[in-house]
Amino acid sequence: MTEANLLLLLILLPFMGSALAAMLPGNARNAEAWLSGGLTIVAFAVTASLFPSIADGGVVRRQVEWLPEFGLNFTLRMDGFAWMFSMLITGIGFLVVLYARYYMSPKDPVPRFFSFFLAFMGAMQGMVISGNLIVMAIFWELTSIFSFLLIGYWHHNAAARDGARMALTITGVGGLCLLVGIIIIGHIVGSYELDDVLASGNLIRDHDLYTPALLLILMGALTKSAQFPFHFWLPNAMAAPTPVSAYLHSATMVKAGVFLLARLWPVLSGTDEWFFLVGLAGMSTLLIGAFFAIFQQDLKGLLAYSTISHLGLITTLLSLGSPLAAVAAIFHMMNHATFKASLFMAAGIIDHEAGTRDMRKLSGLITFMPITATLAMVASAAMAGVPLLNGFLSKEMFFAETLEQHHGSMLDGLTPYAATIAGAFAVTYSVRFIHTVFFGPKPVDLPREPHEPPHWMRVPIEVLVLVCLIVGIVPGITVGPYLHAAVVAVLGDRTPTYSLSVWHGFNMPLVMSLLAFVGGIFLYLALRRYLATCEDGTPFLRNLKGQRIFERILVTISWRWARWMESAFGTRRLQPQLRLVVFLALVAGAWPVVRAGYVPETPSLAGIDPVFAAIWVVGGICALGAAYKAKYHRLAALVLMGGAGIVTCITFVWFSAPDLALTQLLVEIVTTVLILLGLRWLPKRIEQVDNATTSIGRMRRHRDFGLAVACGAGMAFVSYVMMTTPWPESISEYFLLNAYPEGGGTNVVNVILVDFRGFDTFGEIVVLGIVALTVFALLRRFRPAAESIGVPEQQRIQDAYDDDRSDREVGETVRDYLTIPSVIMQWMFPVTILLAAYLFLRGHDLPGGGFAAGIAMAIGFLLQYLAGGTRWVEDRLRILPVRWIGFGLLMAAFTGIGSWLFGFPFLTSYFQYTEIPFIGKVPTATALLFDLGVFSLVVGATVLILIAIAHQSIRSHRARAIEATKAEEPEEEFV
């Protein structure tokens, strides 16, 4: 079990480290490196310690239930193959951290770098050790996202942004395809667990859905591993900092694709589809990558294309379907990771110390940095496949495998030739890398004087090159057991006998190697002059760039088509949009009724309560009147709307909903005040001026009227039918029966709100808080329209009255306006607070509760504003509505979280009755605390909204003052 938990630790460590690293200060380069390096080396040690458990085909598993009802578990599973990858991820990860410590400049925001880096490592780690395909797909996408962030690390650089976006688009699309493919596999097998899938190879291969599943999974794997025709994102990703390239393009990101191919190799391979699709992609990538690599002028570009080519080699090996080829593929994954990481680091050092990566400028660096040069030479010899280095071993195995006849097709016959040619190209670009950069005359006009890097920056390369050498010379006793564990994990019973010795006698593969060496060197000599000066890119094909095709496609889809769609179907006008929405809703509502041929019973007039009917006659008149008056008589419309609101409120009382009636009444008050405050800022509308009486205008109005009548009639019909249909079984009975025994309250509506459905209420108050803050933010930048700034008409009349009377000062009437109501309102303040408290405390048992009490309290504040004016109130009372909102949210959240402490789910409530002197028995449920949060938030939100609008009047005073001084200035000049 401890071992199993170590698997969890392997994923948690990097992610925790990522969170920690993000929080360190910006200049903490050493702290960051210590943290990241420490965590990575711990992860490395943990992985290494797991070896005994997986050595002989053993598997370590750790399962956490995730969505058991869907049969989904968060399964981690480490076998020999995953172990090998874990070692590469953590081992090379550690070396890259060490390297990055010296590579990153103190000016770079290092916390971001290490944070993304560790998160990427965690995602990659999760990908390789996930034992459930869905979990794997999630980690797969995480690697895409974090690689996007890492590639775009220098986001001020356009190339980095483009490269990152391209990598994300391509690998992201691939990831989605992969997910669909995995779902198909899950459908075939009936489980997403890797163990089950690996055991059902025949079932999958014989299934009708095999081909689509294979295609989709290959889309995922080939895009990730930058296989032709998706290879072009990888060279563009070179805009990343070099440590990122060294990590992503040697041991991790691009290896994820071939990892997946190898992981599913026992299940998917062996069919003709597999061979042709994977083989064609692999072989063309192998050749194209190697060919393009020769003609790059950027060091990292050369390495990028060479990476593409080597991945093609691995893919080709996997396509062959023979166990021996799979062994070679796994071996080469390991070897490529070691020598390519060291080469990227060497290229980074050259860039760092010489200031350029352009091979046309670099030359003769061996005299300046002899040690780095030696290391790079060994590593590129490994890349070229020189004997006594690890690259040689896997390349020999590759050559040997291509000679075997597996399928007897044309493609098969071509493989050995393609392999030899690609081998020759590899020799050419490796020789070119070394010869151009380190030999030849001394460089002229380099941006910097080159020299050896700091010692510790070189150590990672030394370690990797040492590994290349040791593995190359004595493979059997060094890497043998580990490779064997990985091979057994993938191949199981089909594990072939293979030999890791360096010398296999003088055989055909060796001849092919020799041919490749000779050919490669000759090719280099032939191309040398051309390469020294030529433009960047492959001759003849420079203009045929996958990147450009990709961009064309993107532009077509996301710009041209989108523009066309917008111009064809879009409108920026609100009215047609709303009309369409309403019309579609009407059709959707009417359709089922019409289709089912539903004929309702004729409504009977019997049982109509005359009083209720009379109330609704008023309500209907109010609604129609509001609709009629809203354009020219805004105040009348508002009053009529309020009338409709009061009728609604009475309806709630009538039909046993006291809580609703109370809340509706209070909300009605604040809504009216709110709109009254807003009316001031709307432009005047004069009936005679803009009455549209054109025929088009009239037609539009008729159409809208028809739509409104249809909607109204439809809703009336639906409501009537629904209300007269017998009440079906519902969950209400549960709430009624359990409100008191479980929620401790007799007001069932309130118990539902604060207890049974507390989480919904929590969401709703969050919405309320957000709306209030949005209102506040919108009005902060609000400037009233110029014509609304002037003093309102009423105040002008009152001032004019003062002016006429000799015994009155101007402004006196305005000041005394509504004096008596003001005094009453001021006196009412404590009473309102008491009312709010009363509503709040009784809420659990009787109509009331946090919402109603909150609005009542807000009305209390509001009355003070109305009575005394904004300035008067704010001189005497600091309300701080944002604090109320914050307190409310935190209160509600902490009440919910509190139940965790006692081991219950979020928002579980606890209650009992307590005796409070003079007040009596009060229910003290934790739900009351939650309701307190609701109360506080409602007060804060309501007051914030209203105050924000009320403050506009102060703004307009200021605006007037500014206008006045502007108007006075020219006069002063005359004086």
Added chain:
Amino acid sequence: MELTLSLGIGLLVGSGVWLIQRPRTYQVVIGLALLSYAVNLFIFSMGRLTNRLAPVIDTSVEVDPSAFVDPVPQALVLTAIVIGFATTALFLVVLLAARGLTGTDHVDGREPER
């Protein structure tokens, strides 16, 4: 009673739908408010109409679920009322801000060409 209330809902919806298709922002605000009354009443009426059966239980006797009105629609509507206020406020402020920025109270932010 059902007939009265459903006709009332119909009138509210009709007026609301008419108003939200009008060109002036204030009309749309009033229209949305009327629509929200209608929708609240509609949801509320899902619990069927009964008098004097408020869902406040008496602890001294055993609870008989059929003696109370359905509390669930009421709980839904209660929060909807408050949220309705918030959206009305938000819309009002948006229209004020739009009026300040564009100088018109037309819903499209500019007067239509005639």
